[in-house]
Amino acid sequence: MSDAAFDRSAPIPPSAQPARIAALVAAVRARTDLVPRIGLVLGSGLGDLANDVEDAVSIPFADLPGWPAATAPGHVGRLVLGRIAGVPVVVLQGRFHLYEGNSAGLAIQPVLLFRALGAELVILTNAAGGANPAYGAGTLMVISDHINLTGVSPLLGQNADEIGERFTDLTDVWAPAHRAALHAAGAAEGVPLEEGVYVALLGPNYETPAEVRMLRTLGADAVGMSTVIEAIAARWCGLEVCGVSLVTNPGAGYSGVPLSHEEVLEAGAAAGPKLARVIRRFIGGFAG
Numbered sequence: 001m002s003d004a005a006f007d008r009s010a011p012i013p014p015s016a017q018p019a020r021i022a023a024l025v026a027a028v029r030a031r032t033d034l035v036p037r038i039g040l041v042l043g044s045g046l047g048d049l050a051n052d053v054e055d056a057v058s059i060p061f062a063d064l065p066g067w068p069a070a071t072a073p074g075h076v077g078r079l080v081l082g083r084i085a086g087v088p089v090v091v092l093q094g095r096f097h098l099y100e101g102n103s104a105g106l107a108i109q110p111v112l113l114f115r116a117l118g119a120e121l122v123i124l125t126n127a128a129g130g131a132n133p134a135y136g137a138g139t140l141m142v143i144s145d146h147i148n149l150t151g152v153s154p155l156l157g158q159n160a161d162e163i164g165e166r167f168t169d170l171t172d173v174w175a176p177a178h179r180a181a182l183h184a185a186g187a188a189e190g191v192p193l194e195e196g197v198y199v200a201l202l203g204p205n206y207e208t209p210a211e212v213r214m215l216r217t218l219g220a221d222a223v224g225m226s227t228v229i230e231a232i233a234a235r236w237c238g239l240e241v242c243g244v245s246l247v248t249n250p251g252a253g254y255s256g257v258p259l260s261h262e263e264v265l266e267a268g269a270a271a272g273p274k275l276a277r278v279i280r281r282f283i284g285g286f287a288g
């Protein structure tokens with residue numbers, strides 16, 4: 001579908017999701033009958049994990065009804081179904097960010113699709129800045145909780161009761177048992193993992209130093225431009241959630257040097273393989 005004919009910013013209320021997700025399921029089922037147990041969203045620079053998928057069936061976003069091609073630099077837009085460590089998975093390589101002008105309703109469709117395809121758990125990954133001054137480039141942080149400062153909820157508008165409740169509980173979004181399993185996978189791989197709070201802003205500009213100090217005061221350990229609305233939607237539709245941030249740079253103002261997307265991609269490429277090992281081992285725990 002060409003972007004000219006497609007308004008990625010058009011609001012999609014929850015009540016419009018069931019028909020759209022059904023169309024997406026049909027498009028996927030025309031290509032594969034694999035039922036994933038786990039959905040995986042790959043953040044900036046982490047796309048290589050998609051190459052680990054065995055027996056992969058790969059679907060470009062543009063072939064999926066209602067999905068525009070991914071536009072963010074460093075994001076390839078495709079949905080990959082197959083197996084990692086023997087476990088059936090669906091992997092989103094690239095995601096729909098709010099800062100691209102996507103509606104929140106569009107941004108959560110991958111997660112709703114994962115659920116509709118049969119997944120029980122979603123693993124969300126992202127590149128982030130370090131709001132915790134102890135976090136340098138390459139720090140990997142298991143997400144323990146989040147703060148939504150995007151100013152939007154993907155659940156605005158008439159609810160779809162067949163997908164989830166009107167008022168979604170977010171007490172344990174970031175499931176303690178999965179966090180523990182991620183730490184165990186990190187220890188087994190010899191990869192140190194921190195744990196902390198992820199704050200999402202709209203972007204696409206990076207933060208000012210004053211904003212990073214404010215976020216730190218509010219309890220942030222990492223700051224980024226994705227993930228939280230997906231996590232909210234995942235809980236709404238009944239998926240379990242866990243996630244890891246790859247800190248690609250100290251937050252603005254900490255290091256004295258300007259932030260650049262190249263730096264983000266470089267740090268992602270450097271630390272991405274370590275995170276890939278952790279996630280592969282974590283997923284392997286679901287085998288059998």
Ligand code: HPA
Nearest residue numbers: 127128129223224225264
């Ligand atoms: N801020 C917000 N998002 C980011 C950053 C940052 O410093 N680094 C990578 N993604």
